[in-house]
Amino acid sequence: MKDTYDVLIIGGGFAGATTAWHLSGKGLRILLIDSKPWNRIGDKPCGDAVSKDHFDSLGMPYPEGNQLEQKIEGIKLYSPDEKTEWTVKGEGFEINAPAYNQRILREAESRGVEIMDMTTAMKPIVEDSKVTGAFLFNRRNNSQVEVRAKVVVEATGYSMSFRSKLPLQFPVTEPLDDRDTDIAYREVAYTKDEIEDSAYLKIFVNQHTSPGGYWWYFPKGKNKVNIGLGIQGGMGYPSIQTFYEKYLPQYGQDVDRSNLIVKGGALVPTRRPITTLTWNGIVVVGDSAFTVNPVHGGGKGSAMISGFCASRAILNAFEVGKFDGDTLWEANICYNERYGAKQASLELFRRFLQKLSDDDINYGMKKKIIREDDLLEASSYGDLQLSAADKAIRILSGLGRPSLLFKLKVVAEYMKKIKDQYRNYPINYQGLEKWRSGIYGIMSDFDKSLSN
Numbered sequence: 239m240k241d242t243y244d245v246l247i248i249g250g251g252f253a254g255a256t257t258a259w260h261l262s263g264k265g266l267r268i269l270l271i272d273s274k275p276w277n278r279i280g281d282k283p284c285g286d287a288v289s290k291d292h293f294d295s296l297g298m299p300y301p302e303g304n305q306l307e308q309k310i311e312g313i314k315l316y317s318p319d320e321k322t323e324w325t326v327k328g329e330g331f332e333i334n335a336p337a338y339n340q341r342i343l344r345e346a347e348s349r350g351v352e353i354m355d356m357t358t359a360m361k362p363i364v365e366d367s368k369v370t371g372a373f374l375f376n377r378r379n380n381s382q383v384e385v386r387a388k389v390v391v392e393a394t395g396y397s398m399s400f401r402s403k404l405p406l407q408f409p410v411t412e413p414l415d416d417r418d419t420d421i422a423y424r425e426v427a428y429t430k431d432e433i434e435d436s437a438y439l440k441i442f443v444n445q446h447t448s449p450g451g452y453w454w455y456f457p458k459g460k461n462k463v464n465i466g467l468g469i470q471g472g473m474g475y476p477s478i479q480t481f482y483e484k485y486l487p488q489y490g491q492d493v494d495r496s497n498l499i500v501k502g503g504a505l506v507p508t509r510r511p512i513t514t515l516t517w518n519g520i521v522v523v524g525d526s527a528f529t530v531n532p533v534h535g536g537g538k539g540s541a542m543i544s545g546f547c548a549s550r551a552i553l554n555a556f557e558v559g560k561f562d563g564d565t566l567w568e569a570n571i572c573y574n575e576r577y578g579a580k581q582a583s584l585e586l587f588r589r590f591l592q593k594l595s596d597d598d599i600n601y602g603m604k605k606k607i608i609r610e611d612d613l614l615e616a617s618s619y620g621d622l623q624l625s626a627a628d629k630a631i632r633i634l635s636g637l638g639r640p641s642l643l644f645k646l647k648v649v650a651e652y653m654k655k656i657k658d659q660y661r662n663y664p665i666n667y668q669g670l671e672k673w674r675s676g677i678y679g680i681m682s683d684f685d686k687s688l689s690n
């Protein structure tokens with residue numbers, strides 16, 4: 239069977255669903271496919287916490303009814319010795335991800351998007367250096383379908399299962415270094431007791447129990463919790479399961495594992511975004527485009543941003559009637575302005591944090607060398623601004639660890655540098671190579687100064 243669409247979206251997770259939602263109702267013929275059956279789309283291992291800001295800034299509906307499990311008022315962050323507790327205020331939602339994801343898909347469908355579940359993109363169609371479609375396999379009726387589209391949206395999540403089959407000279411095939419990943423695992427279970435402060439997410443930083451990552455305890459109401467951990471990939475650590483079994487009693491005393499609802503793990507990219515989200519006939523979004531926040535590993539909100547930016551670029555491409563990489567380029571500009579620049583600076587912050595010892599973190603949090611406000615500022619804007627007024631206090635409190643204070647200053651400088659470089663993201667593909675070597679230069683100087 240053969241068919242032709244304006245847009246083919248491969249993957250119906252948060253990124254693909256948001257792209258479809260923003261593109262729907264605009265007169266385009268759109269097909270979205272997902273390998274999973276309808277009732278499992280959006281069902282993937284996740285902490286399920288999403289900041290309210292993302293919904294507000296993109297005009298997306300808030301989760302409601304069975305899509306919303308807990309309104310969040312902030313995060314409590316614990317030092318490795320758990321002697322320091324910081325509270326960072328910020329509204330958000332602990333969601334039922336499949337329910338919300340499927341709602342967005344249903345809304346897109348009601349505005350004309352065709353959705354084919356249990357359908358996998360097996361192979362790209364590439365002609366004249368351009369992506370022009372895909373060969374699909376539909377498991378519902380065991381049929382092969384050849385779909386042509388003016389634009390293909392690759393939203394296959396961490397698997398990158400479509401773009402990884404493109405010719406390697408296409409810049410959107412950029413691979414991922416294992417050390418720029420987080421291996422994460424979580425269980426959702428009922429609790430033995432009622433959860434106190436269920437409106438607060440809890441995060442436990444500890445290099446011993448979750449090297450290069452953290453443990454989380456995210457309430458889903460008064461008697462249900464999403465609990466899990468992430469550790470840095472590519473480091474040769476023992477399996478994530480080993481950590482989970484060993485340290486669960488420390489972080490989840492009240493978890494009733496005989497009342498388990500779901501369990502599972504997956505990988506999360508924790509770096510700056512892919513160098514370009516677009517190439518001829520294709521836009522990459524979500525985890526496949528490495529859009530996750532490198533510090534906290536939250537990727538649903540930024541997947542939504544990338545979907546929004548992809549839809550803007552695609553609508554623009556249909557207005558001018560051209561679908562090459564440069565016409566779709568607007569997706570890069572939009573994403574980097576809204577999130578990518580901050581994300582790149584947070585990659586450097588992440589690299590710094592992963593090198594700290596528990597002693598350093600205990601000391602830094604206790605003495606407020608880094609403070610709640612700094613963290614909030616860094617996670618909201620990617621800036622680590624150490625103001626002049628604060629400096630004296632920090633220098634005094636940092637006297638016990640002068641190297642820590644010095645490194646923090648270096649980190650802040652490089653975070654600014656890389657953010658500035660992202661602000662100068664090229665206006666088309668021609669400028670990309672030069673810009674990219676600028677980024678490599680900053681990254682390599684940064685790594686050298688951290689190891690000094």
Ligand SMILES: Cc1cc2nc3c(=O)[nH]c(=O)nc-3n(C[C@H](O)[C@H](O)[C@H](O)COP(=O)(O)OP(=O)(O)OC[C@H]3O[C@@H](n4cnc5c(N)ncnc54)[C@H](O)[C@@H]3O)c2cc1C
Pocket residue numbers: 248249250251252253254271272273274279280282283284285286287288357358359360393394395396397399400422423424466502503504505506523524525526530535536537538539541
């Ligand atoms: C344990 C864990 C905890 C996390 N916690 C949080 C959190 O608390 N908050 C947060 O915001 N983020 C969190 N994240 C990250 C977040 O889950 C992801 O960033 C986000 O869900 C990515 O969405 P996506 O649409 O890009 O990819 P996915 O949700 O992975 O969707 C990809 C879809 O593509 C489909 N697909 C793949 N290949 C094909 C193909 N060839 N053909 C057809 N379909 C295909 C898949 O079936 C899937 O439905 C966590 C991740 C993990 C692993």
